[in-house]
Amino acid sequence: MAVAQPAATAQFVLVAASFAALTYAFVTSDFSLRLVTLNSHTLKPMLYKVSGVWGNHEGSLLLWVLILAGFGASAAWFGQGLPPTLRARVLAVQASVSVAFYVFILFTSNPFLRLETPPMNGQDLNPLLQDPGLAFHPPFLYLGYVGLSMAFSFAVAALIEGRVDAAWGRWVRPWTLAAWVFLPIGIALGSWWAYFELGWGGFWVWDPGENASFMPWLLAAALLHSAIVVEKREALKSWTILLAILAFGFSLIGTFIVRSGVLTSVHAFANDPDRGVLILLILAIFLGGALTLYAFRAGSLEARGVFGMVSRESVLVVNNVLLAVSCFVVFIGTIWPLVSELVFDRTVSVGPPFFDAVFKPFMGALAAVLPLGAVMPWKRGKLQKAMQPLWGVLALSMAVGALVWSLQTGKSILAPLGFILAVWVIGGAVAELITRTGRGSWDNRLQRLTRLPGADWGKALAHAGLGVTTLGISALIAWKVEDIRVAQIDQGYDVSGYEVTLRDVSQVEGPNYLSTMATIDIAQDGQHIATLQPEKRIYPVAGMPTTEAAIDNGVFRDLYLVIGDQQENGGWAVRTYIKPFANWIWAGCMIMALGGFASLMDRRHRVAAGARKTAPQGVPAE
């Protein structure tokens, strides 16, 4: 048992060494490595040489196991307060997951394969991926995905021990929280990249890759909330264990089923059967094994706490129902094309209209109950009393909704609804913080506000972040403006109040690309507000063109310009988009992550994490 700790550390050091070796090969452009040849080039800027390490299947797997080993090692270092048997079991489960992936890497995805005759230069990384947003997208996403492996390991270890109590809930929460903090950062980076790189300002298209990152986030959010119930009230135990298993299960499904290409085409799977079969095997062993264990042990996890119909516990059950079912809906939509083709021999697409239709109601319902649930007392509450601090917020949100409805031209119901929910959620978070300061003079209350525990701040911030994102999404979808036309040099035109004038188009040479760069002036009411330079680039080595949109960022709107081809009459195709509240989407994600971070910093996690209420009863012989 005592071996687990140094073993976890050694494992991390060794994986880190191999990751460092691969990074070194990329940085020094060592083309004797097949992977470097396929994904790098000497002309590439240093940032993208480094990000090239994980910009491909093999390298990204190495990053995955590095993070997996990192989490294992940090559990060994920070888990000093854990009972030794639980810690050893957690580390053992974590390490067994690692072993499965070492096998996978060694036999199907070895990044260190050599070429017999190294070429003079590499084949470059896909130019679409050469972007700061995307360079850091995978590491954050993986930190989130793989972080959930800790929740999984804790769940399986608890099942083996046959004991889940308040202390377990407290131990598993920081790890889930850490994973959950990284996921929205990763998702937001990817969505932000899609927004400015794909050239039409789409920020979310529900493609399998996006869904794969979104499902673990939904389940991790559910897990965070249910683990609170375990910690505070010793209820929802077996459900929380199941969630922990499923959350990591979805991470596995996410990374690997998508990596194997199964979801984009059944045929991609057949092209590389080794990888696919091994992936399925890993999934079957870990998910199947954990679920079987769960089936045997779940019955013994008797809940202790009792609570009334109207209570925080009940609201958190509702929260879990909504989050889990919304995840299920996304899952069904994501795998349906595959199921339909394999089972019913019917090829269908499941696109954004489906997901929008089935997913939005869940988020609406979640936002509607959130502020009330957040102030509801544990055990037994009264609806009227809980609503007391919220009546003002409710009135405010309705007023804002009415105002938005009367001001907008298109009369879509989406924007007013989005604003009502957003103001309700953000206002609710503020109202809760204010009530937490109690009574007395404002000076006193302000002082108390700064001394509130990190968990309270974290909760308010995370909830407010969700409100901000909701507002951004609904405003952007309801009010975006698109204008596509042929622009002549120096002939201005109007796009909903903005005067757009194409001034010049010229050819520019970048470090590893050639660019056609337009210069466009934007004015409003005769006042010059911005000069933007959208580009279209061609990366000769990869032979691929990309658009580089130029964006004038604003708090209430983005002006988004794209230059197209030259037309027969000498003019240029110019696409102008006005994206209202676009930045609020990602700002909300960052606020959520900040909230998670604040909660993670709560001293409760550091001080009390090791203090078990009752001494462990007997140590099983091992």
Added chain:
Amino acid sequence: MRTLVFLIAVTFATAAWALDPSEMLPDAGQEQRARALDHELRCVQCQSETIASSNADWARDARRAVREQIASGKTDQEVKAFFVARYGEIVLMTPSTGGVNLILWIAGPLMLLVALGTGAAYIRRRDPATAADAPLTDRDEARLREILDE
């Protein structure tokens, strides 16, 4: 040499980019409908992209076909039917509700009902007020009598 590279760049670049002004219909109302349809149709050459956002040649041809059909007076439904007849159901971004696809559409609502039911049952069980009042089942009663007899 540099001119040559630029020439190559230009040839590549012309093959790209979603909806070009030259493709657009002169009638604003018709163009509006065409754009809505662009978002409903999938580019079969690409991975989960609509013909509205795709830069592929196939998507460009599809956008032209959409506009030709609309200009010739077809309804949105007829345009979709035109594409389904040629490329199969896969071109529709919104799956139909017919046949086995019904499973896809009702799975979510059904699961929600099940989850709400399970959640409500759980909450009721944990509620001290209702839990105490709940009458014993026949089996429980028999078991209780058994224990009391012993």
